Amino acid sequence: MNNASYPVNELFETIQGEGVHTGVPAIFLRLQGCPVGCSWCDTKHTWDLQENRKVMLSDVLVKTEESVMWCSVGPREILDLCMSRYTATHLVITGGEPCMYDLQPLCEVFEAEGYSIQVETSGTYPVMVSDSAWVTVSPKIKMRGGLSVLASAIDRADEIKHPVATVKDIEQLDELLTGSAGADAKVALQPISQKPKATELAIRTCIKRNWRLSVQTHKYLGIE
Numbered sequence: 001m002n003n004a005s006y007p008v009n010e011l012f013e014t015i016q017g018e019g020v021h022t023g024v025p026a027i028f029l030r031l032q033g034c035p036v037g038c039s040w041c042d043t044k045h046t047w048d049l050q051e052n053r054k055v056m057l058s059d060v061l062v063k064t065e066e067s068v069m070w071c072s073v074g075p076r077e078i079l080d081l082c083m084s085r086y087t088a089t090h091l092v093i094t095g096g097e098p099c100m101y102d103l104q105p106l107c108e109v110f111e112a113e114g115y116s117i118q119v120e121t122s123g124t125y126p127v128m129v130s131d132s133a134w135v136t137v138s139p140k141i142k143m144r145g146g147l148s149v150l151a152s153a154i155d156r157a158d159e160i161k162h163p164v165a166t167v168k169d170i171e172q173l174d175e176l177l178t179g180s181a182g183a184d185a186k187v188a189l190q191p192i193s194q195k196p197k198a199t200e201l202a203i204r205t206c207i208k209r210n211w212r213l214s215v216q217t218h219k220y221l222g223i224e
């Protein structure tokens with residue numbers, strides 16, 4: 001099981017900028033690969049997993065800007081790196097789409113060392129994580145994966161963090177939540193790309209619905 005390895009685009013320590021855990025010091029593990037294709041995605045450099053962009057771990061660790069380069073690393077090696085380089089004890093696994101991969105082996109080694117795990121996912125793949133991992137689903141409605149995969153991700157979600165640009169995005173979320181098992185997950189609206197109109201709409205809707213607002217605080221702060 002621990003022969004697993006993951007395509008790593010980035011590993012860095014910062015403050016969780018989004019969602020319920022905003023403000024928590026966190027290690028971010030960004031995995032390479034995502035076929036979903038959201039037009040407004042802020043991490044398009046993680047979409048393609050190209051063999052000819054595979055580099056050594058040391059090259060990934062010294063990155064200073066976004067790039068399509070990635071390296072293959074096993075769970076134990078990721079853990080050792082985190083323990084030697086960072087002080088945060090909350091690991092956020094993001095991407096790309098991290099649920100393209102079985103994340104159980106990663107959860108297992110990190111949780112055995114006392115780390116908490118959070119996974120950021122689009123709900124377009126089955127969520128393979130430990131029972132105690134915090135799952136943030138940012139649903140990509142009408143994209144790949146299909147409704148049954150999305151419904152089971154919503155069912156597992158601890159938090160639903162919905163990207164919002166227009167009223168249509170809120171209507172789609174309403175449709176998704178109707179009759180969904182994810183009723184106890186916390187719902188947050190996240191304005192797309194800090195656009196003023198999206199932010200105003202998200203604020204108004206959150207107040208009306210008693211939902212949370214998730215702004216990408218790291219972008220306002222100019223941190224990673």
Ligand SMILES: C[S@@+](CC[C@H](N)C(=O)[O-])C[C@H]1O[C@@H](n2cnc3c(N)ncnc32)[C@H](O)[C@@H]1O
Binds near residue numbers: 122
């Ligand atoms: C880059 S995605 C990676 C994880 C996974 N693929 C997903 O979509 O949840 C991480 C988070 O950033 C959000 N996001 C991506 N681009 C954004 C943008 N331009 N504005 C606001 N949120 C964005 C996603 O919806 C998701 O909640």
Ligand SMILES: Nc1nc2[nH]cc(C(=O)O)c2c(=O)[nH]1
Binds near residue numbers: 014120218224
């Ligand atoms: N600070 C910070 N917080 C984040 N929360 C979710 C992020 C992501 O890209 O998944 C992210 C990110 O890229 N940076």
Ligand code: SF4
Binds near residue numbers: 037042097
């Ligand atoms: S699912 Fe996530 S990583 Fe993939 S395109 Fe959409 S926002 Fe970007």
Ligand SMILES: [Mg+2]
Binds near residue numbers: 042043
């Ligand atoms: Mg981000």
